[in-house]
Amino acid sequence: MDELSQKGRLPKEPKVLFAFFLHLSYNRRKHKIPGIADAGPFCVSRHVYLERNGKTDMYIIAGLGNPTKEYEKTRHNAGFDTMDILADKLGVSIQERKHKALCAKGIIGGEKVLLMKPQTFMNLSGESIRDAADFYKVDPEHIIILYDDISLEVGQLRIRGKGSAGGHNGIKSIIAHLGTQEFPRVKIGVGAKPDRMDLADYVLSRFSQTDRSVMEDAFHEAADAAQMIILEGCAAAMNRYNGGRKQCRTL
Numbered sequence: 052m053d054e055l056s057q058k059g060r061l062p063k064e065p066k067v068l069f070a071f072f073l074h075l076s077y078n079r080r081k082h083k084i085p086g087i088a089d090a091g092p093f094c095v096s097r098h099v100y101l102e103r104n105g106k107t108d109m110y111i112i113a114g115l116g117n118p119t120k121e122y123e124k125t126r127h128n129a130g131f132d133t134m135d136i137l138a139d140k141l142g143v144s145i146q147e148r149k150h151k152a153l154c155a156k157g158i159i160g161g162e163k164v165l166l167m168k169p170q171t172f173m174n175l176s177g178e179s180i181r182d183a184a185d186f187y188k189v190d191p192e193h194i195i196i197l198y199d200d201i202s203l204e205v206g207q208l209r210i211r212g213k214g215s216a217g218g219h220n221g222i223k224s225i226i227a228h229l230g231t232q233e234f235p236r237v238k239i240g241v242g243a244k245p246d247r248m249d250l251a252d253y254v255l256s257r258f259s260q261t262d263r264s265v266m267e268d269a270f271h272e273a274a275d276a277a278q279m280i281i282l283e284g285c286a287a288a289m290n291r292y293n294g295g296r297k298q299c300r301t302l
Contacts, residue, residue, distance in 0.1 A: 108162070109165065109193065110163070112165070113166075113167035113169060113194070113197070114130030114196075115131070115173060115198040116132075117173050122255065124258070126241040126253065129198065129241055130199065132270050133274050135270075136270045136271055143155040150186065151178055160281060176221040177225040192234065194229070196222065197236070200239060204240050205240055205269075206265040206266055207269075208238065210235070210237055210276055211238065213232050213235070237292075241254070276288050276292045
């Protein structure tokens, strides 16, 4: 202790040393920094802290879409297509059937991640997301949703940390089941609906060859954006990926 004190790292007197750690504990509590046990100023790991508080240090990334070959590569399945790209980047395969979804586990920047493709059909996506969130005790702030957006130009991305459903039935379902709008999402532009075309027919239609090429690039960027939210935070991802292509008119 004397040797450390002489180097200026810690106070020398025991009473001062205790006060130092007490002060450190108070400030970490004040600023809500995880890693402090409830009883006293003694540090514990982040994982232990979260477990003691009924939570896990984990993320969920879910891409929305409709199952079966009938809906493959449709506009409404942009979330599914992005998840396949993300899984490939992480070296995993989304095949395990669990939580009413196809799932896989991976690691992003040292963080555990559950990849999901809900199999409930789009309008019931919230059932799958809530089931997984409850099982792994994941907060909404750690649930990242990837999905199609008709208000954005083909291939344009828009990152949001929270917000309303904006008319998207999959997001409506997730908000209803989680009981909050405060979860990050990556919107993937699929272009505005043509006049006199039914909305359901449009989102279940497929891209032209030219637009599909643009979307393939967008899927890669959306997968990278989801990873960036975990690695650097939602604000950094918004600064990096928002903007770019011109926004389409809304319906």
